[in-house]
Each structure stands twice: as structure tokens, then as C-alpha cells.
Amino acid sequence: xxxxxxxxxxxxxxxxxxxxxxxxxxxxxxxxxxxxxxxxxxxxxxxxxxxxxxxxxxxxxxxxxxxxxxxxxxxxxxxxxxxxxxxxxxxxxxxxxxxxxxxxxxxxxxxxxxxxxxxxxxxxxxxxxxxxxxxxxxxxxxxxxxxxxxxxxxxxxxxxxxxxxxxxxxxxxxxxxxxxxxxxxxxxxxxxxxxxxxxxxxxxxxxxxxxxxxxxxxxxxxxxxxxxxxxxxxxxxxxxxxxxxxxxxxxxxxxxxxxxxxxxxxxxxxxxxxxxxxxxxxxxxxxxxxxxxxxxxxxxxxxxxxxxxxxxxxxxxxxxxxxxxxxxxxxxxxxxxxxxxxxxxxxxxxxxxxxxxxxxxxxxxxxxxxxxxxxxxxxxxxxxxxxxxxxxxxxxxxxxxxxxxxxxxxxxxxxxxxxxxxxxxxxxxxxxxxxxxxxxxxxxxxxxxxxxxxxxxxxxxxxxxxxxxxxxxxxxxxxxxxxxxxxxxxxxxxxxxxxxxxxxxxxxxxxxxxxxxxxxxxxxxxxxxxxxxxxxxxxxxxxxxxxxxxxxxxxxxxxxxxxx
Amino acid sequence: xxxxxxxxxxxxxxxxxxxxxxxxxxxxxxxxxxxxxxxxxxxxxxxxxxxxxxxxxxxxxxxxxxxxxxxxxxxxxxxxxxxxxxxxxxxxxxxxxxxxxxxxxxxxxxxxxxxxxxxxxxxxxx
Numbered sequence: 009x010x011x012x013x014x015x016x017x018x019x020x021x022x023x024x025x026x027x028x029x030x031x032x033x034x035x036x037x038x039x040x041x042x043x044x045x046x047x048x049x050x051x052x053x054x055x056x057x058x059x060x061x062x063x064x065x066x067x068x069x070x071x072x073x074x075x076x077x078x079x080x081x082x083x084x085x086x087x088x089x090x091x092x093x094x095x096x097x098x099x100x101x102x103x104x105x106x107x108x109x110x111x112x113x114x115x116x117x118x119x120x121x122x123x124x125x126x127x128x129x130x131x132x133x134x135x136x137x138x139x140x141x142x143x144x145x146x147x148x149x150x151x152x153x154x155x156x157x158x159x160x161x162x163x164x165x166x167x168x169x170x171x172x173x174x175x176x177x178x179x180x181x182x183x184x185x186x187x188x189x190x191x192x193x194x195x196x197x198x199x200x201x202x203x204x205x206x207x208x209x210x211x212x213x214x215x216x217x218x219x220x221x222x223x224x225x226x227x228x229x230x231x232x233x234x235x236x237x238x239x240x241x242x243x244x245x246x247x248x249x250x251x252x253x254x255x256x257x258x259x260x261x262x263x264x265x266x267x268x269x270x271x272x273x274x275x276x277x278x279x280x281x282x283x284x285x286x287x288x289x290x291x292x293x294x295x296x297x298x299x300x301x302x303x304x305x306x307x308x309x310x311x312x313x314x315x316x317x318x319x320x321x322x323x324x325x326x327x328x329x330x331x332x333x334x335x336x337x338x339x340x341x342x343x344x345x346x347x348x349x350x351x352x353x354x355x356x357x358x359x360x361x362x363x364x365x366x367x368x369x370x371x372x373x374x375x376x377x378x379x380x381x382x383x384x385x386x387x388x389x390x391x392x393x394x395x396x397x398x399x400x401x402x403x404x405x406x407x408x409x410x411x412x413x414x415x416x417x418x419x420x421x422x423x424x425x426x427x428x429x430x431x432x433x434x435x436x437x438x439x440x441x442x443x444x445x446x447x448x449x450x451x452x453x454x455x456x457x458x459x460x461x462x463x464x465x466x467x468x469x470x471x472x473x474x475x476x477x478x479x480x481x482x483x484x485x486x487x488x489x490x491x492x493x494x495x496x497x498x499x500x501x502x503x504x505x506x507x508x509x510x511x512x513x514x515x516x517x518x519x520x521x522x523x524x525x526x527x528x529x530x531x532x533x534x535x536x537x538x539x540x541x542x543x544x545x546x547x548x549x550x551x552x553x554x555x556x557x558x559x560x561x562x563x564x565x566x567x568x569x570x571x572x
Numbered sequence: 573x574x575x576x577x578x579x580x581x582x583x584x585x586x587x588x589x590x591x592x593x594x595x596x597x598x599x600x601x602x603x604x605x606x607x608x609x610x611x612x613x614x615x616x617x618x619x620x621x622x623x624x625x626x627x628x629x630x631x632x633x634x635x636x637x638x639x640x641x642x643x644x645x646x647x648x649x650x651x652x653x654x655x656x657x658x659x660x661x662x663x664x665x666x667x668x669x670x671x672x673x674x675x676x677x678x679x680x681x682x683x684x685x686x687x688x689x690x691x692x693x694x695x696x697x698x
Contacts, residue, residue, distance in 0.1 A: 196589035200682040203590060207681035235683060 028116055031186050032057045032124075035179060039126055043161040044171055045070060048114060050122040051093055053086040065156040070127045072146050073104055089123045098172045100165045105138035106130055108163050110172030116183070124179065126171050128163035205340055208236045212344060216351040222252050225351065230259045230323070233344060237337050239309075240327040245273040246313075248320040248352060251359050262326065264304050272301065272324070280312040281319045286338040287311075309333040311345040315353045323348070365460070373416050380422055380430045386503055389555050391415030393499035394467070396551065400539045401495075411495060414467030418496050421451025421468070445480050448472055466490035471497045476530045486533075494533040498524070498540060501531070506552075517545050576693055577601040579620035581611035581637065582655065583629045587678070591624060594682045595689065608632025612640055615647050622693060624685075627656035638670035651696050653688060655680065 036046035036059035045066035048057035058071050074085070084103055092099050092111050101109040107127055114124035133139070135154045143150045163171075212229050226244040234242040241260035246252050256273025258264060264272070275297055279287060289295045289308040298308055310324035323345050328337070373387040394415035398408040422430060425447050429440045436444065452469040455461060470484065470493025477485030479497075489497075505520040515523070521541065528537035578600050582588045585606070592602040603618050605611035609631040615623065623641070625634040632640070634654055641647040652672045667675065673692050676685060 192589060193593060196586075196593040199586055200590045200594055203679055204681050204683055206679050207684070210679070211681075236681075 028186060029057065031179075031182050033060075035124075035175065035182060036061070038178060039171065039175065042171065044110075044126040044128045044163070044168070046175075047071065047074060047125050047127060048122055049074070049085075049089050049125060051089055051120075053089055056122055063156065063160070065129065065153070065160055066127060068148060069142075069146070069153055069156075070104075070107055073107070073142060074127075076145070092123045093120055098169060098176060100169050100172070102130065102165070105136075105142055106133035106157070108165060108168045110168040110175070112172055112176045112179070114179070117187075124175065126168060126175055128168050128171075129157055129160045131162040131164050133157055133162065201336075204236050208232055208340075209344065209347070213347060216347075222246065222248075222352060222355050223254055226323075226348070227257075227259060229344065229348060233323070233325070233341065234260055237309075237325060237340065238329040239325040240305075240329065242323070242325050243269065243273070244321065244323055245277055246321040246352075247277060248356055252320070252352060252356055258326070260326075262305075264301075268301065268304065272298075273322075276310045276322050276324055277319065280310065280322050284312055284314060284317075284319065286342055288333050288338050290332040307333055309338060309341060311338065311342045313345050313349040313352060315349055320349060320352055369413065369416055372420060376419055376422050379427055380419075385555065386507060387416050387419055389503045389507070389552070390418060390496065390499045392551055392555060393502060394496050396543065396547075397495045397499060397536065397540060400543060401491075401536070410464055411467065411492065413461060414464035414492055414496055415499055417451065417455060417461075417464065418468050418471045418500060419447065419451065420454055421447035421449065423454070424450035445472070449481055464492065467492035467496040469493065471500055473497065474531045475533050479531075489533075494536055498532050498536055501527075502540070517548060521545065521548075575599055575601045576621040577603065577618060578622045578624060578689065579603045579605065579611060579614055579618060579650075580624045581605040581608065581629065581634070582626040583607055584626070587626065587655065590682055591685065594686055598686055598690075600689075608634065608637040611637055615641055615650060616644075619647075620650060621696075622689065623650050623652040624689070625652060625654055627654055635666060635670060635672075638672055642669070642671045649696075651692055653685075653692060655685075 032046065032048060039046055040059060040061065045062040046057075046059045047055060047070075050056045055071065055075055059066070062071075085101075088099065088101055088103070088111070093113050095113075097113075099111045101111060103109075106129065108130040110126045110128075111123045112125075114121050135150050139153070140150050142148075143153060211232055215225055215228055223246070226246065230242040230244055233239075239260070241258050241262040241264075243256060243258035244254075245256040246254045256269050256276075258269045276287070279297060287308065287310040289298055292298050292302050292306055292308060295308075301308070305326045307327050308324065309326075309328075310322050312319045313321040313323065323341060325333070325337075325341065370388075377385065377387055391412045392415070395408045395412040398411035399405070403411075425443055429436065429443050432440065448469050448471060452465050455465055455468060467490075469481070470489050473479035473482065473484045473489045473493055474497075475486060475489070475494070477483050479489075484493075502520055502524060505523060506514045506517060508514045514520075524532060524537055524540055528534045532540075578595055580588060580591050580595070580602060581604070582591070583606055588604050588606070592604055595602045603614055603620060605614050608625075608629045611623070611625060611629075612632060614620075623638070625637055627634040629637075634656070638652050638654070641650055641652075648671070650671065652670070654667070654672050654675045655678055656675055657678045666672075673695075674688060676688065
């Protein structure tokens with residue numbers, strides 16, 4: 009008895025290792041109610057699968073009998089298995105006492121695995137000499153076996169053959185079904201990966217906003233890619249230009265020994281500048297350039313960020329969580345790098361153009377300030393205060409930046425006012441005052457043809473209007489004065505009061521603040537005055553200090569202009 | 573702890589297969605429906621812990637499905653995640669009243685969907 013149990017255990021191990029047990033279990037369950045038992049024999053005659061839920065007759069008698077080692081194969085079983093597998097047709101065998109077997113060839117993935125058999129009690133089963141001999145070999149009680157057999161239907165050759173044919177067709181359907189299920193699963197898996205890559209690319213392109221810092225963009229891209237490819241660490245090297253340059257960084261749960269990230273970044277850039285295509289190293293011990301990383305890392309994937317022929321930086325991943333870096337990973341990372349490189353190039357162009365424009369505007373302002381000796385750094389301070397007022401009024405950052413520009417250019421029209429008038433220390437004659445009052449309109453005229461800054465013209469044109477309507481050039485009042493004009497007006501007056509002139513010292517901050525309060529509603533928009541007063545002297549002082557540093561540079565520039 | 577049961581409803585079989593594969597691999601029991609009506613019947617029969625449904629479906633839309641589930645005390649507590657190509661059609665009030673905890677727009681990241689499922693199930697368990 010115990011030997012049988014061991015035999016069955018062995019059989020199931022074998023089955024699990026080599027055949028699709030689920031398919032066979034399913035088939036076995038269909039034929040079991042008919043009193044037949046499913047078993048799979050390999051070409052060498054060993055049992056690869058046996059219905060684990062079969063009755064005692066099959067488990068204790070049929071299965072051991074099929075497995076019983078007979079050196080010379082007297083029952084001809086092994087020979088018959090060979091015949092069936094060769095002929096691929098249905099066969100019926102009566103070789104074993106009391107049993108009839110219907111056999112069909114069994115293939116998986118178009119590979120012949122063996123012979124699938126249905127075993128039934130044969131119509132000739134009786135407790136005769138044959139069976140008693142087998143029982144004694146197997147250590148079975150013949151009477152017990154006979155009792156077990158009585159409950160089973162008997163099968164003749166023809167009946168078992170019919171069942172075997174049915175088995176063949178059901179088996180083919182089953183195999184087809186299970187292979188389709190497998191295909192579906194694999195396609196779904198592929199599709200899931202594709203969705204993942206697609207949404208990664210969407211997400212990354214969504215993050216490509218020009219006003220975002222490139223380092224922030226690349227950090228987020230690294231974190232996103234890390235999840236999708238499944239790596240321990242993901243990093244970036246940026247060596248594009250002065251603004252878009254950063255020390256190599258590595259994100260993720262892993263950390264490298266001190267200095268290794270920098271060393272890796274430098275080495276990667278050296279390699280990528282030459283080859284200009286992805287580096288895939290799945291075994292760092294065998295790589296001559298990166299074997300020094302062994303100990304902290306195993307695998308490396310890196311792709312260049314390049315613009316035309318110039319390598320601006322690179323993206324790199326360290327240690328894939330499952331398996332090796334493959335062509336899918338390097339392709340995905342490359343396409344992300346290509347997209348990011350375009351973004352990087354645009355960011356560089358934007359910074360170039362923006363830097364050039366701001367430089368030109370500062371030069372223009374410096375030229376104005378140079379003409380008017382009293383107002384050194386005035387435009388810059390009005391710009392900063394204007395921007396602060398815009399922010400405090402609740403405007404978004406991009407809009408507030410326009411107020412900075414308006415402040416910078418508000419007095420540009422003074423270029424058209426005679427220097428003698430601008431620099432006169434005594435009282436102006438009515439004619440001179442008329443000349444001076446033209447500067448907002450002259451400024452607006454100077455700027456009106458520059459499409460990119462036409463939105464700041466109201467700040468230039470209306471910065472001498474008063475809330476009570478007594479200002480110039482148009483005498484607009486209240487809300488009729490564009491908000492930009494009202495803001496620049498307040499910023500302009502405050503700076504005029506506090507800054508030193510050659511002929512007088514600037515007012516103390518407190519006096520200027522109370523002056524703003526006093527003129528709220530007459531000269532200034534009362535709402536804005538309130539916002540201004542909330543800023544408080546500490547922050548105003550802070551702003552002036554910040555400006556002093558900048559104005560040193562401006563003063564130098566003015567010096568150069570004067571000298572020229 | 574027994575595995576959580578999730579009902580997935582979508583008339584597009586590729587979405588259905590991708591979502592079920594991802595959930596099955598993560599150890600959830602998955603029941604699938606190919607339209608809103610089938611999903612409604614299965615929700616009563618299977619009492620899932622969570623519903624993931626498409627918005628545009630024949631017979632019964634995802635929103636109608638959620639409203640019907642919400643109206644019946646037996647299924648009112650099943651939280652829902654809605655997959656949609658047109659999230660903007662839904663009013664915030666509608667989603668709240670129908671037990672829809674979040675919207676995920678197609679094409680979605682299966683990984684993020686799984687993360688959302690885990691989060692929603694943790695939240696509702698607490």
C-alpha cells in the first residue's frame with residue numbers, strides 16, 4: 009500500500025514539472041463520471057499525469073499496474089506507446105488483466121508529450137488467476153478489489169474506443185482554448201505595458217512647460233520612468249549651458265558611495281559623446297569602463313540627450329528590479345530622452361531670447377537713467393515695487409512679471425525730453441513743464457511697435473494719471489485709469505520720495521509711507537494704497553537692500569554709457 | 573484575510589482584459605461585465621468590494637450603474653472608480669452622490685490604476 013502512495017506522489021511531481029496540469033485536470037473531470045480514468049504516459053512508459061480524484065480501483069490497481077517495472081515489457085506497453093505516438097491515431101489495448109485502455113497521442117505546443125489514455129474496467133474483469141497474481145504483487149486484497157470493481161461500469165473495446173475518440177476531440181478543443189487563453193493573457197500583458205509607456209510619455213510631455221525649471225522637469229521625468237521600467241535608481245546629467253547645467257544626480261531608493269554619482273556622470277558623458285547611442289550593460293563586472301561600480305550596482309542603462317550632434321546630457325538607470333535591461337527599455341528611455349532634448353533645446357532658446365530681451369531693456373533703461381542724473385536706479389526700483397504690488401493684489405506670477413517690465417520702461421519717454429529740462433534744479437517754466445509732461449506719450453510711442461511688450465504700454469502711458477482725475481496726459485480718473493497705470497504711479501511716486509537726489513536727500517521711509525496714506529483716494533487708488541501699506545516697512549527695506557546690490561552693476565553700466 | 577473581490581465593467585474587451593490581468597496578478601478576485609446591465613446584476617450577485625466601471629457602455633452607462641447601486645441599500649456601499657475618456661462631462665456633484673471616489677481618464681496607466689485601487693480599498697476598510 010505504501011509503495012503505491014509514493015508512486016502517486018512521484019507522478020504528481022512529474023506532472024507539475026512537465027505538462028499543463030490544468031488542462032488534464034479539466035479533461036479528467038469530464039470523463040470521471042463515466043467511470044473511466046485519465047492517465048498520461050510518456051514515450052518511455054513512465055506516468056506523467058494521473059487523475060488525482062480517481063476512485064480506489066484506479067488508484068490502487070490500475071495506476072500501480074501501469075507503473076509496475078517489468079524489465080522485458082511483457083505487456084508490450086512501452087512498445088505500444090511508441091506505436092501510438094508514431095501513428096497519431098486512436099488505439100485500444102487489452103494487454104493488462106481486467107483493464108481496457110483507449111489511447112490517443114498527446115501533444116502540447118505542437119510537441120509530442122506522450123500517450124493520453126482512458127482506463128476502464130474491462131468486460132472480462134473477474135477475480136481469476138491473472139488478477140490474483142497481480143494483487144499479490146501489489147500487496148492488494150483481491151476480495152477488496154473485487155468489491156471496488158463492482159461499482160464500476162464495464163467497457164468493451166468499441167465503447168472505450170468511442171470514448172477515446174471523444175477524448176481526442178475534447179482534448180484538441182481544450183488545448184486550443186488554453187492556448188488562446190495564454191495568448192490573451194500575453195496580449196493583455198503587452199497591452200498593459202504599452203498603456204504604461206503611453207501614459208508615461210503623455211505625462212512627461214505634459215510636464216514640458218517652458219517656464220518650468222529644467223532640473224525640476226528632469227527630476228519628475230526620472231521618478232516617472234523609474235516606476236515604469238522598474239529600476240533601483242534613475243539619474244540625469246545636464247551639461248547644456250551655464251543655466252542648464254547641474255552636477256549628476258541620482259533619484260530612487262538606492263545610493264552610491266560618495267563621489268560615485270559624479271564619476272559615473274562624467275564617464276557616461278565621455279562615452280556618450282563618442283557613441284551617441286544607448287549604453288546597455290547587464291553585467292558591470294565585464295565592462296571595462298564601468299566595472300569600478302561593482303559592489304554598489306550590477307546593471308546600467310544610459311541614453312544621450314542630444315541636439316543634432318551635440319550631447320547636452322544623459323539619462324541613466326541603475327539595476328533593473330526584474331531581469332535584464334532589454335531593447336524595449338532602451339528604446340523607451342531613448343524616446344523619452346529625444347523628447348526631453350527637444351524640450352531642453354527650447355528651454356535654452358527661450359532663456360537665450362529672454363536674456364537678450366531683458367538685457368536690451370536694461371540697457372535702454374540705463375540709457376534713460378543716465379540722461380537724468382537724479383534718477384539712478386529709479387526704473388529698476390519702480391519695476392521691483394510694481395511687481396510686488398501686482399503680486400500682493402493677487403495677480404499670477406506671469407502677470408506680475410509684466411509689471412516689472414512696465415516699471416522698468418515707464419520713463420523711457422524721457423529720452424525725448426531735453427536734458428536741460430530733466431536736470432534743471434530750479435522751478436520749471438510752463439514750457440519746460442509741458443515738455444516734461446510729454447514723456448509718457450513719447451514712451452508709449454517708442455514701445456508701441458514691439459508686439460511682445462504692447463501689453464505694458466498702459467503702464468507707461470498712464471503712470472502720471474491721478475485717481476482724482478487731476479493727472480496727465482489724459483486726466484483720467486478712478487477705475488478709468490488702467491490698473492497697470494495706477495500701480496506704476498504709486499511705485500513711481502514712492503521711489504521718487506524715498507530716493508536721494510543730487511539737490512536733496514530722500515524722505516525717511518515712514519514719512520513716505522504716511523504720504524501715501526495721506527494721498528490715498530486723491531493721487532492714488534485707495535485700494536492699492538491699502539495693499540501697499542500692508543507690505544510694511546520691513547519688506548520695503550528688504551527690497552531696497554536687494555536693489556542696492558543690483559544697482560552696483562547698473563551704475564557701472566551707466567558709467568560706461570556716460571564715458572562713451 | 574480573504575482576497576478582495578473587484579467587479580470590472582467595460583464594453584471594450586481590451587480594457588477589460590488589461591484591467592483584470594493587472595488586478596489578478598496583484599491577488600484580487602476579478603469579476604467582469606461587458607455592459608452596465610450585466611454589471612448591475614453581478615454587483616447584486618457577487619457583492620464586490622469595489623467597482624471599476626467605464627462611463628460609456630451600452631444598456632446602462634457607468635454613471636447610471638453607480639446611481640442604481642447607490643439607490644439600493646444592499647449595494648450602496650460599494651465604492652466605484654470610473655474610467656472615462658470624457659471626464660469633463662461629469663459634474664462633481666454627480667460623482668459624489670453616486671459613490672464614485674475617483675475618475676481615471678483613458679488612456680490610463682495600469683500601474684496607477686492598481687495604486688488607486690489599493691488606496692481606495694484601504695480607505696474604505698478603515
